[in-house]
Amino acid sequence: MMRRVLLTAGLAALPLLFAGNAHAAGGHPKEPIEHEWHSQGLFGSYDQRQLQRGYQVYRTVCSSCHSMKLVAFRHLGQPGGPYHLDACPEELGLADTVDCSDPAANPFVKAIAADFTITAGVDDSGDPLSRPGLPSDYFPSPYANQQQAMLANGGANPPDMSLLVKAREDGRNYIYSLITGYPGLPKGPAEIPEEITVPPGQYYNPYYHGDTLSLMKAEYLDEDGHLLPGVHAPDGGSFKMAPPLSQDCLVTYEDGTDCTVEQMAEDVVAFLQWAAEPELEQRKRMGGFVLLYLFAFAGIVYASYRQIWRNVEH
Amino acid sequence: MAHESTYVPGTGFERWVDKRLPVIRLGYDSFIDFPTPKNLNYWYTFGGILAIMLVVQIVTGVVLAMHYTAHVEHAFDSVEMIMRDVNYGWLMRYAHANGASMFFIAVYLHIARGLYYGSYKEPREILWGLGVVIFLLMMATAFMGYVLPWGQMSYWGATVITSLASAVPLVGDPIKTLLWGGFSVDNPTLNRFYALHYLMPFLIAGVVILHIWALHVPGNNNPSGVEVQTKKDTVPFHPYYTVKDGFAIVAFMILYAAFVFYMPNVLGHTDNYIGANPLVTPSHIVPEWYFLPFYAMLRAITFDIGIPFTDIVIINSKLGGVLVMLGSILILFVLPWLDRSRVRSMRYRPIAKWWLMIFFADVFLLGWLGGQVAEQPYILISQLATAYYFAYFLIILPVLSVTETPKPLPRSISEAVVADKAGSKKRKSPLGVTAGGTQPAPAE
Known part of the structure; x- marks a missing residue:
């Protein structure tokens, strides 16, 4: 009987087979690097120190172009x-009445928020009002609108970072690979492949979901614009984001961690994953209890089933 | 009800109620003392699982509706607000989104069970037809629900699917405008989809009641396909099937919880975490996994159907695709009259059984094809797989109804059970003998 249960359960899991194939399309980017993440696996959680370093990288580097509209300062202080x-x-010598576990009272959160200028509401004469940020404010965007963002970035709109890890296939590994994979960076090729010409204002990256066919130099193509025999278009494509972590120690870590490109990339990706999935730790913890409960309950119900059916031939 | 009521009101209050509205009697006769074949296997537990999933979807859905904003400017952000700021909002949303997938897993296995054991045959045609109605309502509900977060796939999926209406001759464009509430997928579309997404589960619940009613008149089919003859063939629903269904439901919940808590986004599409943008078309628009087989059939029709040797087109490829996709579900309504074999269960249909297995494999193949890009060789394979899908219903089953010689049927469910036991013993015994024969077989 258990055999049949297992068979049924196996069939029930079949849709997983489909889950992977729904995204095959366009270009031939290099497969992202399989990096080890502190938050992966059944019991994976965030490393708070790493999130803090990642925030530092985000604040110093990413936030000059990328918004993070869905994250409020108070979220930084949530469990x-x-x-x-x-x-x-x-x-810090705070009064006993201050509850620092409350994100609104958290001194770090308050300081981070106050570092930003928020334009909100109007003053008594109807003019826009600017004030230092509060924990309840959301991260302000670097540009006033999409047009301004595109103008400043050669026509490309830097995507909002709140959900970036969930909005890209294998997001963690993809973003890590992308920002460390430019030519000359630790996980990238030594140089731009010689078969292609990268247009001015663009940057080649083997992990980018683009297309290098249009970049091929003329000597690798025949008269019809097809690849010559034996020539392969390099992986990836070119796009408008300059290498954000182009050298070591763009950020000097407050906790003294070695500020290599790989370290900064790993930290900022960890932070971005937290930004996309702030509930991850609570979710996995609750999942553990739920599964334990369900397994125990299933055992009890199965035993009852055997007991009740013991005299029925079926 | 199909069986004599055995309910005896035990208290004065029950007698009082029973005289006025015998609702306790109805519940007792339907879910306590209902005589149920004793040989139902785990494939028969998906009905109960589906009932539970419907309740889970309605409860989580109502809570989500309390926090959701159905407006193109706010829908995406309001869903993220649920994920980030509503207490246990992430749990409600992941339970609801993955609940839809679980619902479809269960309904597909439930339908497959019906196909294998011939549960659609006389006298259960109406029961089966009501099931197909529920399936159609589920698909409409799921499709509209997927639009509500207003991500890229929501928007573009809605655009692709609603545009199919325009394939209908004459009234197609007015229908499309009616679906959209305007001249493109926009705020009115989102609003009406939200209203209908909230309404339809209650319609489903209504048809489910009819479905259970239609089940309780003839009673359950069973793996032998032989009707119940005596009381010896049955057990009362409670406690026998409440506990068996109960175990299956808890086991199913384990699968469900594994998705909700540990891989909540595996069954979704990454593009739906990007807000809808009418100016940017995703490179590859795909529906949710549970629609992929039908999506493959829609896309398989790449040719126009017209009068040969002329340029006259009667059905263009778009309309053809729509007809094939709709037909693939509507054909289930007439299945009881296409399969004329008097034997219900595939256990006793040695040839039809294998054609059905190929049919199941064909549906999986179509599901895989639905996720591929629309180019060769996938198009050709989709066309062949679509052809088999229809051939199974329109050619294979009608022909086998006449030509197939079924195995002898057991005289009763009890006899089937005894034969089954003997069969499984026989299958097990050769395991005791090793190939070299050095080890003596265990004495039996």
Whole structure:
């Protein structure tokens, strides 16, 4: 009987087979690097120190072009967030009545928010009002609107980063591979492949979902514009984002961690994953309890089933 | 009800109620003392699982509706607000989104069970037809639900599917305008989809009641396909099937929880985490996995059908695709009259059984093809797979109804059970003998 249950359960999991194939299309980017993440696996959680470093990279590097509209400062202080505190640090000498586990009262969150200028509402004469940020504010965008963003970035609109990890196939590994995979960077080729010409204002990356066919130099093509025999178009494509982490120590870590390109990339991707899935830790923790409960319950119900049916031939 | 009521009101209150509205009697006769064949296997548990999933979807859906904003400017952000700021909002949304997938897993296995054991045959044609109605309502509900988060796939999926209406001659364009509430997929579309997405589950619940009613008149089919003859063939629904269905439901919940808590986005598409943008078309528009077989059939029709040797087109490829896709589901309504074999269960139909297995494989193949890009060789394979899908219903089953010699049927369910036991013992015993024969077979 259990055999049949297992068979049924196996069939029930079949849609997983489809899940992977729904995205095959366009170009031939290089497969992203399989990186080890602190948050992966059944029990994976965020490394808070890493999230803090990642935030530092985001703030120093990414945020000059990329918005993160769905994240509020207070989220940084929520359980699982980069600056969550269980209790107020003693060295800050805060009053006993302050509850630092409350994101709105968290001193780090308040300081980070105050560092931004927020334009919200109007003053008494009807003019737009600017004020320092509060924990309840959302991260302001670097550009006033999409047109301004495109003008400043050679016609490309830098995507919002709130959900970037979930909005790309294998998001963590993809973003990590992309930002460390430019020519000359640790995970990239030594140089731009010689078969292609990269247009001015664009950057080649083997992990980008683009197409290098249109970039092929004339000597590798026949009269009809097809590849000559034996010539392969290189992986990836070119796009308008300059290497954001072009050299070591663009960010100097406050905690003294070695600021290599790979380290900064890993940290910022960890932060971006938190931005996309702030509930991850709570979700996995609850999942553990739910599954334990269900397995125990299934065992009890199965035993009852055997007991009740013991005298029925079926 | 199909069987004599055995309900005896135990208390004064029950007698009082029973005289006025015998609702306790109805519940007792339907779900406590209902005589159920004793040989139902786990394939028969998906009905109960589906009932639970419908309740889960309605409960999580109502909570989500309390926080959702059906407006093109706010829909995407309001869903993210649910994910980030509503207490356990992520749980509600992941449970609802993955719940839709679980619902379809269960309904496909439920339908497959019906096809294998011939549950659509006389006297259960109406039961089967109501099931197809539920399936159609489910598909409409799921499609509209997928539009609500207003991501890229929501928007472009809605555009592709609603545009299919324009394939209908004469009234196609007015229908499309009516679906859109304007001249493109826009705010009115989102609003009406939201209203209908909230309405349709309750219609489903209504048809489910009819479905259960239609089940309880003839009673359950069973793996032997032989009707119940005596009381010895049955057990009361409670506790026998409440506990068996209960175990299956809990086991199914384990699968469901594994998705919700550990891989909540595996069954979705990454592009739907990008807000809808009418100016940017995704490179590859695909529906949710549960629509892929039908999507493959839609795209398989790449040719016009007209009068040979002339340029007259009667059915263009677009309309042809729509007709084939709709037909693939509507054909299920007439299945009871296409399969004329008097034997219900494929257990006793040695030839039809294998054609059905190929049919199941064909549906999986179509599902895979639905996720591929529309180019060769996928188009040709889709056309062949679509042809087999229809041939199974329109040619293979009608022909086999006449030509196939079924195996002898057991005289009763009890006899089928005894034969089954003997069969499985026989299958097990040779395992005791090794190939070299050095080890003596265990004495039996």
